Amino acid sequence: MTTTKPPATPQRTSSGDGASAALHIGTSDPRALILGNLRQSGIYIALVVIVALFAVLTDGVSLSPGNITNIVLQYSYILVLAIGMVIVIIGGHIDLSVGSVVALTGAVSAVLVIRQGYPWWVGILAALAVGILVGAWHGFWVAYAGIPAFIVTLAGMLLFRGLTLRVLDNISLSPFPAEYQRVAAGFLNGLIGGQGYDAFTLLIGAVAVAGYAVSVFRTRLARIRYQQPVESFPLFVTRVLLVGAVIMYFAWQLAHARGLPIVLIVLAVLVLVYGLVTRRTVFGRRVYAIGGNLSAATLSGVKVRTVNFWMFVNMGFLAAVAGVIYSSRSNGAQPAAGNMFELDAIAAAFIGGAAVTGGVGTVVGAMVGGLIMAVMSNGMQLMGVDQSMQSVVKGLVLLVAVAFDVYNKRRAGSAR
Incomplete structure (x- = not known):
């Protein structure tokens, strides 16, 4: 009588953290792993290069605490x-109306607080309520009337x-x-002292580094558990140390300016919050x-209409938050407020790795993309570059980012 052996199961290594075994799970070539993560890692490298470039071009002024x-404050x-x-x-989808919503929510807050004398917090709540209503308006036409978001939000922009x-x-x-102005121009400092610097800001920076390290380590363990490819352990540690150093340098500079x-x-x-929503909740998975x-x-079985509706409600809410911050920063409301903000937000998302066709992107990536735009704009202003030339540079950067996305998709399609 013959016996058959059961199929072999993957064995986990007992040494270290299992990185060597996990690295080859799903891919036999480490180079493929690096290339596969280029979309995510490339923007971090680009941010570091751009920061270093403008630090040199501005003789270090761009990295000064102030x-x-x-x-x-300017790009939040x-x-x-x-x-x-x-x-x-x-x-x-796409939303072309957010700049106008920023203006409208700031205007509503200003009318209530400045013209009619309501408390500052009433203006903030009213702005948030208006933003949610605007989002529900867009969500209805997109989700339930079936009109493309491009058309709905273009109409909303007007x-x-x-x-x-x-x-x-x-x-x-x-x-x-003054209370309203503190939303975008206020600082927390002096809470736990410090000689010539704000110790509280440094403490928050250290907490942020610890939180980041724990988060990425848990993610790494989860990928190993499910036998997904991960980077080597020395490379992982190097990445955590570099990110931690950047965060602490950022906190150190803030601590020597006006605090947090x-x-x-x-x-x-x-x-x-939104990082958790997109990665860990049912709603986030359904959006992807x-x-x-x-x-x-x-x-x-995904309720597409419901998810689409709440996507735009959320966009309206965040546009209202931006409207409050912008009106607080500018200490008033103007009819032309928020002009072209939608293009900056869209550019930040695409530069940060979002795909033109949807289904790809991260909140952290969008933040990095936004920081790239912010550092470029700030650096060119410090250098005295003409506004028209700044627009040219931003446009070229956006074009390159989208072209990179299209190239990656074509390469992936040909690999199949």
Whole structure:
């Protein structure tokens, strides 16, 4: 009588962290692993190169404590918009109205707080409510009426810009009370002392580094558990140390300026929350499924209309948050506020690795893409580059990012 051996099962290594065995699970060539992650790793390298380039071109001014603080304050609202925009793009849509929504929500807040004398927090709540209503308006037409998001939000861009003019009566309103201004211009400092620097800012930076290290280590263990390819352990440690060094340098510079900006705390909370939403929740997985393959998502029982509706509600909410931050930063509301903000948010998402056809992208990637745009804009301003030339450079960077995405897709298709 003959016996048959059971099929061999993958064996995990007992030494180290299992990286050597895991590296070859799913791929026999480490080079393929590196190339496969180029979309994610490339933008981090690009950010470092751009920061170093402008540090040299501006004789270190771009890395001064005051300038780093200004970058956070000046571009925080674009980063907030990029969080919502990347989710919409992952779902296979686009939103061209966010700049107008920023203007409208800021205008509503200004009318209530400045003109009618309501408390500052009432203006913030009203702005958020208007943003949610705008998102629901867009979501209805896209999800339930079946009109393409490009058309719906293009109409919204015109509609809500017109409403902004009506709300403000074509005039600017200012100033906001000091409490409202602290949203985008306030700092937390002096809470635990420090000689010539703010120790609280350094503490928050250290907590951020520890949180990042724990998060990526858990992700690595999960990939090993499911026998997915991972980088070698020395390379992993090097990456964590480099990211930690960058975070602590950033915190050190802030600590020597004015301390920890309140708006940075708001942005960090949003990044953490939406990072978890996109990676760990049913809603996030459904957004990726819809953007990746709409037909398959529908056949799998995903409620496409409901997910699409809430995607745009969320975008409206984040546009309102950006509207509050921008009006607080500018200490008023203007009819032309938010002009072209949608293009900056879209550019941040695409530069950060989002795919033109949907289904691909991350919140962290959008943040890095937004930082690339912010560093370039700030660096060119410090160098005195003409505004027209700044637009040319931004346009070329966006074109290269999208071309890289298309190239990757064609290469993947030919590999099959």
